[in-house]
Amino acid sequence: MSDPAASPSCSLCLFRHVCRDAPATGTRPDAEKPLQPTHLIVPAGDAIFRQGRPVTAVFPLRQGSAKQVYESPLGWRQVTGFSLPGDVLGLEPNEAPAHSVSALALQDTECCVVPVEALRTHMADAGFRDSVRAVMRHQAERERILLVAVGSMKAAQRLAMLLLDLDAEHRRRGGTDSALTLAMSRTDIASLLGLTLETVSRLLSRFASVGLISVRQRRLRLIDRDGLAAVYADLDPMPRQIPAAIGPLAGNVDEPRPF
Amino acid sequence: MSDPAASPSCSLCLFRHVCRDAPATGTRPDAEKPLQPTHLIVPAGDAIFRQGRPVTAVFPLRQGSAKQVYESPLGWRQVTGFSLPGDVLGLEPNEAPAHSVSALALQDTECCVVPVEALRTHMADAGFRDSVRAVMRHQAERERILLVAVGSMKAAQRLAMLLLDLDAEHRRRGGTDSALTLAMSRTDIASLLGLTLETVSRLLSRFASVGLISVRQRRLRLIDRDGLAAVYADLDPMPRQIPAAIGPLAGNVDEPRPF
């Protein structure tokens, strides 16, 4: 846990090619790997950094998970995303001097600390710079998809989208099973999707009752990904209570890609 | 209209310090102003650029107005913002190689064309670079506020927010009167705010009926900015039909700042 050695999350880390902690990469000689970040342990619920505070470092996530929370000038609060091991917290686009959101640990969490000076130094490398910017662009794209989802999709679609995304991230991290554990509360999910916690809970139960998933508290298992994708794409009126007996051969979805 | 001379919008333009078309700035000697952009006329409804297409130039808006439209992978479309003269269209953060949204002219529109090479050249100047990045950050902040609005505010709040923002932009451009003309349709407004056009129309009527604004079609006049700010801040249950006779002295709003 507090062992500074390479963790599995390192293999997905943005800094893996320049970090001493990361396992050697086959393709590169790794002649120079000057980055040896310190580590930081954050207990569940605590902030890794806070919105508005100056950016002094970025934080590759090693263990645990976090949520990003944005607080608007009028005091409205909204979750804008979740992060898993391998993600880098605190990367601000456009050379922002201050964090645009807060990051709160969803559980006891460990992350690396990469000072901005080190980051800036490495940004001199074109390849590295490009990959950092690609990550930033991906984040921006995600937020836009969230905006469209919240702005024009139904509750069931939004939740299906989130589940598919969480599953995709889980698999990208090597999870071969379909079981995942939700680190975030129903309230967090509701905030992200622009719903209430009751709606999220009901929807999860409904998904389960029609055989799309199984849920018990925070243990979740995706059973029918295609079905979820259909819900996401809204090809499916999503049976209110009991599925209309006529199951029309679960049609394929042209674009099931979540997020 | 097609006269290439300086327009009033130039005085707000990001490029004013480096552009030959812009009026001389008092503070700087303008020794070097190597930018002399070509101009582009876009008829109402046409695209200035399209989402996914490579970024070849950015487009300072001279006359007219435009909307940004994002199309999600699944085909959902949403307006993400409106632009007025002085704004720069097509500025993509993170060195994105392609436009992340489309820009459609809301009326016959004229804009400058600044090739990306020229932009990149001027980015060498620290002051200029900083101001460009500040604009990008401001845009990102706007989108986040929109996300929170759509995700957790009521319809009336969202609309009040938009009206206050449009008004603020109008005044920033020198408009001293409280009258403004909406270049966008009710449908566009509805899309931006995550509502239906009928709701927008009804809400405008309701705002008018309680004396916050006056509207007729696309002519709009803000009558009670403080009242709108109160609606935005939700200090006000927003009378359903006829105000509940007890008017509690229209309280001050701590943070009436829209967007």
Place this chain on the structure above:
DNA sequence: CGCAGTATTGAAGTAGGTCAAATGTAGTGG
């Protein structure tokens, strides 16, 4: 004038919010 696009207004339906109660889970200290 008459048509096409845009806006307003009404009536009815519903998705999701709100309020409230019951159950489950985890943490704490005895």
Place this chain on the structure above:
DNA sequence: CCACTACATTTGACCTACTTCAATACTGCG
């Protein structure tokens, strides 16, 4: 280990803000 508390989740019943459907009016343009 267990009792007790605090909090998260589920579920139900009701309600309303918003959508949907539909009809009517306004504006601009050939």
